[in-house]
Amino acid sequence: MxxxxxxxxxxxxxxxxxxxxxxxxxxxxxxxxxxxxxxxxxxxxxxxxxxxxxxxxxxxxxxxxxxxxxxxxxxxxxxxxxxxxxxxxxxxxxxxxxxxxxxxxxxxxxxxxxxxxxxxxxxxxxxxxxxxxxxxxxxxxxxxxxxxxxxxxxxxxxxxxxxxxxxxxxxxxxxxxxxxxxxxxxxxxxxxxxxxxxxxxxxxxxxxxxxxxxxxxxxxxxxxxxxxxxxxxxxxxxxxxxxxxxxxxxxxxxxxxxxxxxxxxxxxxxxxxxxxxxxxxxxxxxxxxxxxxxxxxxxxxxxxxxxxxxxxxxxxxxxxxxxxxxxxxxxxxxxxxxxxxxxxxxxxxxxxxxxxxxxxGGVLQTALSIFGMIGGPLLGLFTLGMFFPCANSWGSFLGWIFGMVFSFWIGIGATINKQTFPKLKLRIDGCSNYNRSSFNSFNSTNSFVTSHYNTIFSKPIPKVYQLSYLYFSTLATLSVVIIGLIISLLTRNKNHYVDPILISPPIRILMSWFSKSRTYFLEDAKSQNIKLDKITTKNS
Structure with a gap:
């Protein structure tokens, strides 16, 4: 440090x-x-x-x-x-x-x-x-x-x-x-x-x-x-x-x-x-x-x-x-x-x-895709813990598993069914020392040619794999949070207490407005004379 x-x-x-x-x-x-x-x-x-x-x-x-x-x-x-x-x-x-x-x-x-x-x-x-x-x-x-x-x-x-x-x-x-x-x-x-x-x-x-x-x-x-x-x-x-x-x-x-x-x-x-x-x-x-x-x-x-x-x-x-x-x-x-x-x-x-x-493949898209597939579920896990005091260990674990599976399904599927996005038109008419015999198939009067990577696939790509790679992290984060909250609510425990230092400060301020919430912070537990040895952040 x-x-x-x-x-x-x-x-x-x-x-x-x-x-x-x-x-x-x-x-x-x-x-x-x-x-x-x-x-x-x-x-x-x-x-x-x-x-x-x-x-x-x-x-x-x-x-x-x-x-x-x-x-x-x-x-x-x-x-x-x-x-x-x-x-x-x-x-x-x-x-x-x-x-x-x-x-x-x-x-x-x-x-x-x-x-x-x-x-x-x-x-x-x-x-x-x-x-x-x-x-x-x-x-x-x-x-x-x-x-x-x-x-x-x-x-x-x-x-x-x-x-x-x-x-x-x-x-x-x-x-x-x-x-x-x-x-x-x-x-x-x-x-x-x-x-x-x-x-x-x-x-x-x-x-x-x-x-x-x-x-x-x-x-x-x-x-x-x-x-x-x-x-x-x-x-x-x-x-x-x-x-x-x-x-x-x-x-x-x-x-x-x-x-x-x-x-x-x-x-x-x-x-x-x-x-x-x-x-x-x-x-x-x-x-x-x-x-x-x-x-x-x-x-x-x-x-x-x-x-x-x-x-x-x-x-x-x-x-x-x-x-x-x-x-x-x-x-x-x-x-x-x-x-x-x-x-x-x-x-x-x-x-x-x-x-x-x-x-x-391309270094920029590959790097950001990796962060989206793996970083997204991790962001969702931390967000679940810091933003939602009601989240518990069962909800967070199952939410994270779902987010990882979902993220890799989309990410790997998009890599295997690689989509070719249309590039803007490029020119070769100014190449003075270039043998153009390989481009005889193009119209000689048209100085613009399309990038050679714009391929027409023999089979259609499933729509889900055509999603922009920048949304990998977004979907992964949201899936962890949503599934985690659903599981947490289904497995909730009325004695679920969370130390406020583990919650994001703006969220603590927001939660202080809801005094009748089913989820209590550590101070609430103390005010109700609940024994501290029963307060744990590892409950399900």
Whole structure:
């Protein structure tokens, strides 16, 4: 916990760097390039995420003085739920961090020709080494440095790109002609990939699962000396996130203005959209050293997220594994040694997952889908405990099981029955050194061709699997809460009491208005002279 002496700056910078990774840098620009500016509206959800996470979730964790966020589930419900939450968090983070490590290595391969295998091994081992040696203090201070390098790299790419393309006016004109500049789509259809509601509602639940209850985020906030400083550190994220995501989105428009008449995917200059930004850097930033700053920015993003993740994984395994089952009274020295070993183990696991990440599709959608499928049920579990005093252990457990099954059914089904969303039209008529014989089937008078991935499937995809991937977290969270409440009401016990420190402060205020409620807080139990040994937070 960094001795609970970390300041606002390193904590705030580490919070940003923890999940703004090479995935955001490499994946966001191509999203704009291929689908238009609709995705840019996701920044609207960030403000609501920070607000809710800061005042509804963070005070509960901070006041309980926890190390692992999943200790809350034991205090509120049952020990088994704590173990279940820790296990699913571990699976989620290992897979996510594997994608995070793979992304910059893919870019380095595109720019320098260095093999992806060598890049993964080098970056993964270096990151594992300094994380195990330095602990959370090293992680947060390196994160603070790395976020500066990330922003510097993005600014260099955007400024140089604007200059080479011919100015901001040229970028907007070409983007407008190519239909990349889009009006906000207020369509309520959840099966459209991106609409205003998909990005605000779906984006809200997806990112709330990260900022509200994810161990990597909460652990950093708890390292501040006071709750107020933790909240200020969290608030610094909002403007920084908006700036970074906006730079990433604008880089997509700059790329389109540069490649507007010679798409690198159709002309086979790159194999996937995730390689477009490195190619753009090679063609545009031709000053010695500047491409290296861009690659440094990507690796800073990847390594800062990986270091935060494996540090959080080690903390959870130490608290919820070793201290619970192997060595309950472990001292600080041996605990530090155990943490270093755990970091090394998780670092190697992440390296292993990185090798299979190339088969998972686009890095941005894959990463957010993983958080939706696993993070959504966890968010629902914590929400059930903090927002609904009537929820009990039976309701929470069965609600979580239903949410996980439902979430994976939708997520895996959508992956197997992969839907191809229509990309905006691309051009190849400006490719001077490209052999167009493979495109003889197209009308030579039509300079626009459709992206080669817009495939017509031989069999229809079930409608449920066509749901926008951003809604995975939303549905998972709501299903846990709804099923959990129904089961809790069916198995309710009139002697069900909850310590108020386990309930979100705004909800405590709201519940104080309902003095005749069947569910009582601990103070109510004391006022009725009920023996304290009968009050438990593990009842069903």
């Amino acid at each position: 960094g001795d609970k002496k970390m300041g606002i700056f390193p904590v705030g910078a580490s919070l940003i760097a923890s999940f703004v990774s090479a995935i955001s840098i490499l994946g966001t620009g191509p999203e704009i390039y291929l689908y238009g500016t609709q995705y840019w509206n996701i920044v609207i959800s960030y403000g609501f995420v920070i607000l809710v996470a800061n005042y509804f979730y963070l005070p509960v964790f901070y006041n309980l003085k926890l190390t692992s966020t999943y200790e809350y589930l034991e205090k509120r419900f049952h020990r088994n739920l704590r173990l279940a939450g820790s296990f699913t968090f571990t699976i989620q983070m290992v897979f996510y961090l594997g994608i995070v490590l793979y992304a910059p290595c893919l870019a380095l391969n595109q720019v320098t020709g260095i093999s992806i295998t060598a890049s993964i091994l080098t970056a993964g081992l270096v990151c594992t080494f300094y994380t195990s040696i330095g602990g959370i203090k090293a992680v947060m201070w390196t994160d603070a440095f790395q976020i500066i390098v990330m922003v510097l790299g993005l600014i260099i790419v955007v400024i140089r790109g604007v200059y080479v393309v011919g100015g901001v006016k040229t970028i907007w004109e070409r983007s407008y002609e190519g239909a990349r500049l889009q009006k906000i789509d207020f369509n309520f259809d959840p099966f459209e990939r991106y609409t205003f509601w998909t990005l605000t509602i779906g984006g809200f639940f997806t990112w709330l699962a990260i900022y509200g209850v994810n161990q990597a985020k909460v652990q950093r906030c708890l390292s501040c000396p006071t709750l107020r400083k933790s909240q200020w550190a969290m608030w610094t994220n909002f403007p920084c996130l908006v700036i970074i995501i906006s730079l990433c989105c604008y880089s997509g428009l700059v790329m389109y203005a540069h490649f507007y008449n010679c798409d690198p995917i159709l002309s086979h200059q790159v194999k996937s959209a995730d390689q477009m930004l490195p190619l753009f850097v090679l063609e545009v930033i031709n000053y010695p050293g500047l491409p290296g700053i861009f690659i440094s920015a990507l690796f800073c993003g990847g390594m800062s997220t990986m270091s935060s993740g494996v540090n959080a994984l080690a903390a959870v395994s130490l608290e919820d594994g070793i201290k619970m089952f192997i060595y309950p009274n472990i001292n600080e020295t041996k605990g530090a040694i155990a943490s270093k070993i755990l970091v090394a183990i998780y670092g190697l696991m992440v390296i292993g997952v990185a090798f299979i990440s190339s088969y998972l």
